[in-house]
Amino acid sequence: PPVCPIFEGKKLPPPTLGQLQEALMALSKVHSRVWKLLREIHVGQNKGTIPSHDIGPGDWVWVKRHQTKALEPKWKGPYVVLLTTPTALKVDGIGPWVHCNHVRPAASAEQEDAKKEWEASLHPSNPLRLKLRRRQ
Template sequence: MTSYMVALGKQLNKIEKHVFGTRGRGLDGPVHNIQPGDYVYVKSLAEKTLEPQWEGPFQVLLTTFTAVKTKEYSAWIHHTRVKKAPYHKPEWKSTSTGPLKLRIRRQ
């Protein structure tokens, strides 16, 4: 019985090399373009009628290859449930016209 188990172990080791050669490797990099510091919207899991399905924007603290972490959520969020919040330049410009005056203009 012992010799049978040893022979079986050797055969499994040979097969294992072939199997690992054909298996796909893990991820080499992130599958999303979200970086720490970006703002994202998170899709709500509970679909309620006539209510927004996206919550946020929330700032991303950490990322992995497939998930993001925000301060507002205790769990990691899969990248398919988030979308990047659009970056908007400020549309208004303020200039001081006196000690107590401020002029606000559209750009």
């Protein structure tokens, strides 16, 4: 079906450049007003529904084990956080990204113990990489 039945079978003359510019400016104004109204309606609507965290790169976290064996700790780590998104973390030593609900921050004492256990040095050829070595 035609979008506008009034013009069915009729052809309109092509708009001039000035008419096209005016129409685009009017459309732009309507667009900005509509988005402003939508933003006001939806402000705070997603509060609490999207998980968030205050963990950043360089922090130490414990990662939850989902299938623990007998007498095995439920949390493994602590691990250093390399990258973050609002819902996931990339930690050193674990391949896939970890959801923020499956980690907990390591206490400062645990971080100090981990820092004593591990040694970080610059990679010899790539300045964007670190080499982590467990201290003996």
